[in-house]
Amino acid sequence: MLEHKQIGFIGGGAMAEALIKGMLKAGLVQPNQITVSDVVADRLSYLTNTYDISPCADAQQTAGKVDILFLTVKPQVINNVLDTIAPAVSKSTIVISIAAGVTIATLQNKLPAGIAIVRVMPNTPVAVGAGMSAISLGKYANPQTGELAAAIFASVGRVVTVEESVMDAVTGLSGSGPAYAFVLIDALTDAGVRVGFSRQNALLLAAQTLYGAAKMVLDTGEHPAKLRDMVTSPGGTAIAGVHMLEQKGVRAALIDAVVAATNRSREMGKRQHE
Structure with a gap:
C-alpha cells in the first residue's frame, strides 16, 4: 500500500x-x-x-x-x-x-x-x-x-x-483517557501499599491488572459488565469492592471527567479560530 x-x-x-x-x-x-x-x-x-x-x-x-x-x-x-x-x-x-x-x-x-x-x-x-x-x-x-x-x-x-x-x-475520551488510567493505576498502587505490598510490587499488580482487564474486553468482545459479573461471585471480595466504588461515585466521576475534557476541547478549538 x-x-x-x-x-x-x-x-x-x-x-x-x-x-x-x-x-x-x-x-x-x-x-x-x-x-x-x-x-x-x-x-x-x-x-x-x-x-x-x-x-x-x-x-x-x-x-x-x-x-x-x-x-x-x-x-x-x-x-x-x-x-x-x-x-x-x-x-x-x-x-x-x-x-x-x-x-x-x-x-x-x-x-x-x-x-x-x-x-x-x-x-x-x-x-x-x-x-x-x-x-x-x-x-x-x-x-x-x-x-x-x-x-x-x-x-x-x-x-x-x-x-x-x-x-x-x-479528545475527551481516548485522547485524555490515558491520564484517567494513570490516576487509577496510581491510586490502586497506593492502595496496594496501604494493604502491605512494596510500592514496586503494588505498581506491577495494579498496572498489569488494568492492562489485562482491557485486553480481555478487546480480545473477547464481551461487554465489560458481563466480564465484571464473571469476577464478582456472590458475597465475595470483588462485589464488596465494586459496591464501594459505586458508593463513592467513581463511575459518575469518570463520566464527568470525559464530559469536562470534551467541553474543554471545544473551548480551546473555538479560541483557536477566533
Whole structure:
C-alpha cells in the first residue's frame, strides 16, 4: 500500500517518532522513504541516527517532495507551518494532521484547493504500540485514502473512523483517557501499599491488572459488565469492592471527567479560530 511512497513529517517530536517506529516495525515502509523536518538540529540528528531516515531542515522542501505529508507539530504553530509549506504542496499529496483542535476546514483554507486531508486524534500510548487513533476524512479524501491512513495508525495501535463533529469527544475520551488510567493505576498502587505490598510490587499488580482487564474486553468482545459479573461471585471480595466504588461515585466521576475534557476541547478549538 505504501510501496514507493515518499513520506514526510513536519515536526519530529514524540508522536512522529512513534509513527516512524511503528511503520518501520510493521514493514509498511523502508527508512529511505521517510524524510523528517524539525527546527531542532539535535532532534533531527537523533532521528537520523536511530531510524536511518532522511533529515531536512527546510519544511517547504520536505513538503514539496513527498506523497504523504504528516503535520506533527503543536497547534500553536500550525498556521505558520501551513503558510510556509502551502506553496510547495502538490495537489496530489495526502496531508495527515494530528494537530489537536485544528479543523479540516482550517487546513483546506490554507492548502491547495482539492487536496486530500485526513485529521487524526491519536493518544500517547502510540509510543508503545498500543495507541487509540480516531480518523476523520476531508471532503477530498476518498475511501482508499482512509484505508491508507488507517493502516499507518494501525501500526501503533487501534483505529476508528469518525465524523469530524465528534473529534472533541474523542479528545475527551481516548485522547485524555490515558491520564484517567494513570490516576487509577496510581491510586490502586497506593492502595496496594496501604494493604502491605512494596510500592514496586503494588505498581506491577495494579498496572498489569488494568492492562489485562482491557485486553480481555478487546480480545473477547464481551461487554465489560458481563466480564465484571464473571469476577464478582456472590458475597465475595470483588462485589464488596465494586459496591464501594459505586458508593463513592467513581463511575459518575469518570463520566464527568470525559464530559469536562470534551467541553474543554471545544473551548480551546473555538479560541483557536477566533
